[in-house]
Each structure stands twice: as C-alpha cells, then as structure tokens.
Amino acid sequence: MKAHLKLGSLLLVLLMGLVACGGDDNSAEAEISKMDINTPDGAFMASVAAMKSNDLKSLIKNSLSQEQYNELVTEFENNKTGDFSEADKAQFAQTVTMLTSDGAEETLYAMVEPQLEQARAMLPMMLMMGKDQILQGIKENPMLPEAQRDSAATVVGAAMDWMGENDILSEDKTKAAISALVNTAKELDMKSLDEVQNMSFDQALDKGSIAFGGVKNVLGAYGISMDDMLNSVEVDTVDVEGDKASMVVTFEVFGESVSQVMNMIKKDGVWIGEK
Structure with a gap:
C-alpha cells in the first residue's frame, strides 16, 4: 500500500504539484517582464500568462512565496526517494510501452471502442439524473469556501450541459483524444520509474510542463479550449489594504461568464493567493 501511495504522490508532484509544455520556446518570461507583478492583479495575470504559455517554471516562480517554493521542493525530494516495488516498476513500464509503441x-481505440456505444447510451440519463444532486452537493460542501460555491456550481452545471449538447464520445473525438495522449507520452520520454526518481526538480518541472500541454491537447480534442478560457480572464475592482488585497476575477467557460472574488496576500515580497 505504501508503495502505491508513494507512486501516487510522486506522480502528483510531477504532473500537478506541477502543471504546464516546456522549453525556452514556450517561456512566458518576455510577456511577464512587461507586467507589474508587484501588484496583486499583475501577479495574478502573470500566473495566467504562464499557464497560457505552458511555462511551469514561470508559474511556480510568480505564484509561490519563497517558503512555499521551499516546501514544494522538499515534498518533491521526499516523495522521489520512496522505494518502489518491482510490480510498480513493471506496471509503469507496461503503461509507457502501451502508449508509445507502434x-x-x-x-x-480497440480497447475502448466496445465501451463507447454503451457509454453513449447511458450518458444523457446520467447527466439528467445526476446534475441536481451534484450541484446540491457543491453548494453544501463544507470543504469549499462559501464564497466560491455558487461560481463552482455554475461551472459544473455549464460543463454538464455542454457535455449533454456535444457528442463527446464520438469516434472522431475519442481518436483525437487518444492521439493527443499518445503524443504526450512520447514527448515525455520516460521509460522507467528509475528515471522519474532520478530527476532534478527543474527536470520535473519541464516534464510537468509537457504533461500540462498534453492535458490541454486532450481537452482540445473534445472541443474544450483552456487557452480560450485563460484569454478571457479579466481582473476588476482591486482593493489593496497593506499586505492584503481582494479583486474580482471574471472568465468565460462553457458559454457562461463566471465571476469570483480572489483574495491575495503579500508574502516574502510576492503576491500570492490566500489559502
């Protein structure tokens, strides 16, 4: 059990404690250099610019305090030292081989095709029956700040409506998503868990960048553009009081305009999102 937990933690750190397609060609530094990141809205939009460019290093640099950055590096180093079983290593290698072989x-597609027809038949009913229950659960979720519940419900509701209106399980979209997944696996070029464990933090950021770009491409295969959403982000009503600030962030997603109050704090000279 511990090995599986360590594997999950490591991949989480690699692919999401991380996020975003790396390399100098995708760097957001030039765009960010034109922004005033010493303001809360400037710092927030710098993070948006980094995500649009799939530039994880800039995202980390501009959205974490030094203390948070050090904690992230420590978490990465602690998780990559775990001892993985031979079964873990074999499963990883088998998955990589399946994704990258000729x-x-x-x-x-041959593996998922038998399930597609059944899933297509069940999806409308599942969306219809589950929507109200899911939205109610979001609005009553104590783990979610009350101020965010309505906007979260709006996004989830719009996503479910969009799924019902679009044939997301069509053959063409499924094949396009698989193609994006395969191309990402090839670009990641990781053949073993030993390689994963031996990565430096910067190397992991580069791999995480590729993974995030791959996520964008998989979603794009279904007609969902993360970059369109990021391009729609606007910040208004910025209120700064010392080392604390609040602002209204608006963005477009699934045809809905969503507004959310964003609280920021200044820590180690960096404006970051308040927990």
Whole structure:
C-alpha cells in the first residue's frame, strides 16, 4: 500500500504539484517582464500568462512565496526517494510501452471502442439524473469556501450541459483524444520509474510542463479550449489594504461568464493567493 501511495504522490508532484509544455520556446518570461507583478492583479495575470504559455517554471516562480517554493521542493525530494516495488516498476513500464509503441493509437481505440456505444447510451440519463444532486452537493460542501460555491456550481452545471449538447464520445473525438495522449507520452520520454526518481526538480518541472500541454491537447480534442478560457480572464475592482488585497476575477467557460472574488496576500515580497 505504501508503495502505491508513494507512486501516487510522486506522480502528483510531477504532473500537478506541477502543471504546464516546456522549453525556452514556450517561456512566458518576455510577456511577464512587461507586467507589474508587484501588484496583486499583475501577479495574478502573470500566473495566467504562464499557464497560457505552458511555462511551469514561470508559474511556480510568480505564484509561490519563497517558503512555499521551499516546501514544494522538499515534498518533491521526499516523495522521489520512496522505494518502489518491482510490480510498480513493471506496471509503469507496461503503461509507457502501451502508449508509445507502434500502432498505439489503434490499439488503445480497440480497447475502448466496445465501451463507447454503451457509454453513449447511458450518458444523457446520467447527466439528467445526476446534475441536481451534484450541484446540491457543491453548494453544501463544507470543504469549499462559501464564497466560491455558487461560481463552482455554475461551472459544473455549464460543463454538464455542454457535455449533454456535444457528442463527446464520438469516434472522431475519442481518436483525437487518444492521439493527443499518445503524443504526450512520447514527448515525455520516460521509460522507467528509475528515471522519474532520478530527476532534478527543474527536470520535473519541464516534464510537468509537457504533461500540462498534453492535458490541454486532450481537452482540445473534445472541443474544450483552456487557452480560450485563460484569454478571457479579466481582473476588476482591486482593493489593496497593506499586505492584503481582494479583486474580482471574471472568465468565460462553457458559454457562461463566471465571476469570483480572489483574495491575495503579500508574502516574502510576492503576491500570492490566500489559502
């Protein structure tokens, strides 16, 4: 059990404690250099610019205090030292081989095709029956700040409506998503867990960047553009009081305009989101 937890933690740190397609060609530094990141709205928009460019290093640099950055590095180092079983290593290698071998796209589609027809038949009913229950659960979720519940419900509701109106399980979209997944796996170029464990933090950021770019491409195969959403982000009503600030962030997602109050604090000279 511990090995699986360590594996999950490590991949989480690699792919999400991380987020975003790396390399100098995708750097957001030039755009961020034109922004006033010493203001809360400037710092927030710098993070948005980093995500648009799939530039994880800039995202980390501009959205974490030094203390938080050090904690992230420590978490990464602690998790990558875990001892993985031979079964873990074999499963990782098998998955990578399946995703990167010749004919991978055809093989993967052949695996999911039998389930597609059944899923297409069930999806409308699942969306219809589950929507109200899911939205009610969001609005009553004590783990979610009350100020965020309405906007979260709006996003989830719009997403479910969008799924009902679009044939997301079509053959063409499924094959396009598989193609994006396979291309991402090839670009990641990781063949073993030993390689993962031996990465430096900067190398992990580069891999995480590729993974985030891959997530964008998979979503794009279904007609969901993260970059369109990021391009729609606007900040208004910025209120600064010392080292604390609040502002209204608005963005477009699934045809809905969503507004959310964002609280920021200045820590180690950096404006970051308040927990």
